[in-house]
Amino acid sequence: MKIRIRTLFGVLALAVGLVFAVPSAAASSAPAGPGPAVVTMAQAAGMPNASGGDDTPAPLPAWPVVRRGSVGQPVRTLQYLLDARGATLAVDGIFGPRTDAAVRSFQSAHGLVVDGIVGPRTWRSVIITVRYGSVGSAVKAVQDQANFRGGREWPPVLVVDGVFGSRTRSWVTAFQTVAANDFGHLNVTVDGVVGPVTWRLLISGYLSG
Numbered sequence: 001m002k003i004r005i006r007t008l009f010g011v012l013a014l015a016v017g018l019v020f021a022v023p024s025a026a027a028s029s030a031p032a033g034p035g036p037a038v039v040t041m042a043q044a045a046g047m048p049n050a051s052g053g054d055d056t057p058a059p060l061p062a063w064p065v066v067r068r069g070s071v072g073q074p075v076r077t078l079q080y081l082l083d084a085r086g087a088t089l090a091v092d093g094i095f096g097p098r099t100d101a102a103v104r105s106f107q108s109a110h111g112l113v114v115d116g117i118v119g120p121r122t123w124r125s126v127i128i129t130v131r132y133g134s135v136g137s138a139v140k141a142v143q144d145q146a147n148f149r150g151g152r153e154w155p156p157v158l159v160v161d162g163v164f165g166s167r168t169r170s171w172v173t174a175f176q177t178v179a180a181n182d183f184g185h186l187n188v189t190v191d192g193v194v195g196p197v198t199w200r201l202l203i204s205g206y207l208s209g
Contacts, residue, residue, distance in 0.1 A: 057184030060197065061204035063120040070095040073148050074203055078118055080141035081126045082106060091144075123203065124196065131193040134164040142194050145202040146171045149209075172198065178207065 064074045076093040083089055087102040100116045107114045110125050118126075128138040140162045147156040158168055173192040179201050180188040188197055201207075 067117045068100045084137035127199040139164045
């Protein structure tokens with residue numbers, strides 16, 4: 001990556017904090033818009049401009065493959081997403097019997113191979129596009145992913161409350177801005193919406209260490 005992960009997370013955390021720290025005079029003179037100007041913060045951190053550099057954008061990281069016995073952050077996200085689709089799983093990051101059963105049930109209901117293995121096709125089917133105003137377990141998955149990128153050296157940057165508000169949108173937009181520099185603006189849209197590409201980046205562990 002072009003910048004150390006620790007610095008990148010600092011930019012993302014800063015993006016969330018600065019949304020609520022803009023002086024009122026500056027806020028009143030700024031034009032109205034749907035979201036914060038996170039590109040400026042990214043540039044301030046020394047990020048190169050993807051459109052102006054000579055580097056060829058890197059390919060997007062692959063979806064992880066998880067199955068019974070897997071543990072870790074992708075499993076936590078899977079559990080949140082399955083809960084968003086009607087399951088009642090404890091989000092513990094352990095792919096045990098209940099998660100396996102929920103995966104198989106989901107695969108059967110969506111015409112997928114029923115093998116309990118979560119690879120690209122199952123991930124693409126289970127993700128849910130979320131944006132400002134969305135609520136529920138899929139939003140919790142995004143917020144949990146944001147906090148995961150802080151590790152033990154940072155306090156949680158977002159409250160995992162399942163409400164896609166201004167802070168969550170700011171973090172997502174900052175994350176996308178960094179990703180667009182690595183993977184190109186044709187691959188990553190900076191819009192604050194967590195759709196298939198942003199989910200893939202989050203679940204793959206991009207910027208997590």
